[in-house]
Amino acid sequence: MKVLIADDDKVLVQLLTVGLKKRGIDAVTAFDTMQAVMSAQRSSPDVALVDINMPGGTGVEAIKRIKSSTKTGAMPVIAMTGSATPEARKSALDMGAVECIEKPIDLDRLAELLKSLTEG
Numbered sequence: 001m002k003v004l005i006a007d008d009d010k011v012l013v014q015l016l017t018v019g020l021k022k023r024g025i026d027a028v029t030a031f032d033t034m035q036a037v038m039s040a041q042r043s044s045p046d047v048a049l050v051d052i053n054m055p056g057g058t059g060v061e062a063i064k065r066i067k068s069s070t071k072t073g074a075m076p077v078i079a080m081t082g083s084a085t086p087e088a089r090k091s092a093l094d095m096g097a098v099e100c101i102e103k104p105i106d107l108d109r110l111a112e113l114l115k116s117l118t119e120g
Contacts (some may be wrong), residue, residue: 005035007051019107033057067096
Protein backbone atom coordinates (compact mmCIF):
# COMPACT_ATOMS: atom_id res chain seq x y z
CA MET A 1 0.00 0.00 0.00
CA LYS A 2 1.10 3.54 -0.73
CA VAL A 3 -0.15 6.65 1.07
CA LEU A 4 0.32 10.31 0.23
CA ILE A 5 1.25 12.36 3.31
CA ALA A 6 0.66 16.08 2.77
CA ASP A 7 1.65 18.40 5.62
CA ASP A 8 3.88 21.48 5.89
CA ASP A 9 5.46 20.11 9.10
CA LYS A 10 8.48 18.26 7.69
CA VAL A 11 9.30 16.61 11.03
CA LEU A 12 5.79 15.18 11.29
CA VAL A 13 5.93 13.98 7.69
CA GLN A 14 9.23 12.20 8.40
CA LEU A 15 7.87 10.61 11.60
CA LEU A 16 4.74 9.41 9.79
CA THR A 17 6.77 8.13 6.82
CA VAL A 18 9.15 6.12 9.03
CA GLY A 19 6.38 4.92 11.35
CA LEU A 20 4.17 3.73 8.52
CA LYS A 21 7.12 2.09 6.72
CA LYS A 22 7.69 -0.03 9.86
CA ARG A 23 4.07 -1.12 9.49
CA GLY A 24 4.48 -2.10 5.83
CA ILE A 25 3.04 1.08 4.31
CA ASP A 26 5.02 3.15 1.80
CA ALA A 27 4.63 6.92 1.60
CA VAL A 28 5.03 9.74 -0.89
CA THR A 29 5.14 13.24 0.53
CA ALA A 30 4.00 16.78 -0.20
CA PHE A 31 4.46 19.96 1.79
CA ASP A 32 1.81 22.32 0.38
CA THR A 33 -1.55 22.25 -1.35
CA MET A 34 -0.28 22.23 -4.94
CA GLN A 35 2.33 19.54 -4.22
CA ALA A 36 -0.40 17.43 -2.62
CA VAL A 37 -2.63 17.61 -5.68
CA MET A 38 0.26 17.01 -8.09
CA SER A 39 1.63 14.08 -6.02
CA ALA A 40 -1.82 12.49 -5.90
CA GLN A 41 -2.01 12.72 -9.70
CA ARG A 42 1.54 11.51 -10.37
CA SER A 43 2.07 8.77 -7.83
CA SER A 44 -1.45 7.29 -7.64
CA PRO A 45 -1.40 6.48 -3.92
CA ASP A 46 -4.04 4.22 -2.42
CA VAL A 47 -4.98 6.81 0.22
CA ALA A 48 -4.16 10.48 0.82
CA LEU A 49 -3.52 11.90 4.30
CA VAL A 50 -3.90 15.69 4.05
CA ASP A 51 -3.37 18.37 6.70
CA ILE A 52 -6.25 20.86 6.80
CA ASN A 53 -3.89 23.84 7.29
CA MET A 54 -1.11 24.06 4.69
CA PRO A 55 0.56 26.86 2.75
CA GLY A 56 -0.39 27.52 -0.85
CA GLY A 57 -4.08 27.17 -0.10
CA THR A 58 -5.73 24.91 2.42
CA GLY A 59 -5.90 21.19 2.90
CA VAL A 60 -9.62 21.48 2.29
CA GLU A 61 -8.84 22.91 -1.17
CA ALA A 62 -6.42 20.02 -1.78
CA ILE A 63 -9.10 17.51 -0.79
CA LYS A 64 -11.62 19.19 -3.08
CA ARG A 65 -9.19 19.07 -6.03
CA ILE A 66 -8.19 15.46 -5.38
CA LYS A 67 -11.83 14.36 -5.09
CA SER A 68 -12.96 16.30 -8.18
CA SER A 69 -10.35 14.75 -10.49
CA THR A 70 -11.33 11.78 -12.64
CA LYS A 71 -7.90 10.25 -11.95
CA THR A 72 -7.97 10.58 -8.14
CA GLY A 73 -11.65 11.06 -7.30
CA ALA A 74 -12.14 7.54 -5.97
CA MET A 75 -9.06 7.76 -3.71
CA PRO A 76 -9.98 7.84 0.00
CA VAL A 77 -8.73 11.01 1.70
CA ILE A 78 -8.15 11.41 5.43
CA ALA A 79 -7.97 14.97 6.75
CA MET A 80 -5.66 15.62 9.69
CA THR A 81 -5.52 18.58 11.99
CA GLY A 82 -3.83 19.92 15.08
CA SER A 83 -6.62 22.23 16.08
CA ALA A 84 -9.43 22.34 13.59
CA THR A 85 -12.63 24.11 14.34
CA PRO A 86 -15.78 22.05 13.98
CA GLU A 87 -16.49 24.07 10.82
CA ALA A 88 -13.12 23.13 9.24
CA ARG A 89 -13.65 19.46 10.11
CA LYS A 90 -17.14 19.57 8.59
CA SER A 91 -15.80 21.31 5.50
CA ALA A 92 -13.14 18.61 5.02
CA LEU A 93 -15.76 15.88 5.31
CA ASP A 94 -18.12 17.77 3.01
CA MET A 95 -15.34 18.00 0.37
CA GLY A 96 -14.96 14.23 0.39
CA ALA A 97 -12.64 13.26 3.24
CA VAL A 98 -13.65 9.91 4.73
CA GLU A 99 -12.27 10.76 8.16
CA CYS A 100 -10.76 13.67 10.07
CA ILE A 101 -8.11 12.72 12.64
CA GLU A 102 -6.37 14.89 15.20
CA LYS A 103 -2.66 15.32 15.86
CA PRO A 104 -0.71 13.91 17.56
CA ILE A 105 -1.44 10.87 15.44
CA ASP A 106 -1.49 7.35 16.88
CA LEU A 107 0.46 5.40 14.23
CA ASP A 108 -1.08 2.03 15.08
CA ARG A 109 -4.60 3.47 14.79
CA LEU A 110 -3.67 5.26 11.55
CA ALA A 111 -2.21 2.08 10.04
CA GLU A 112 -5.40 0.18 10.93
CA LEU A 113 -7.54 2.92 9.37
CA LEU A 114 -5.43 2.96 6.19
CA LYS A 115 -5.63 -0.81 5.84
CA SER A 116 -9.39 -0.82 6.44
CA LEU A 117 -9.85 1.77 3.68
CA THR A 118 -7.89 -0.25 1.12
CA GLU A 119 -9.24 -3.72 1.95
CA GLY A 120 -12.87 -2.85 1.24
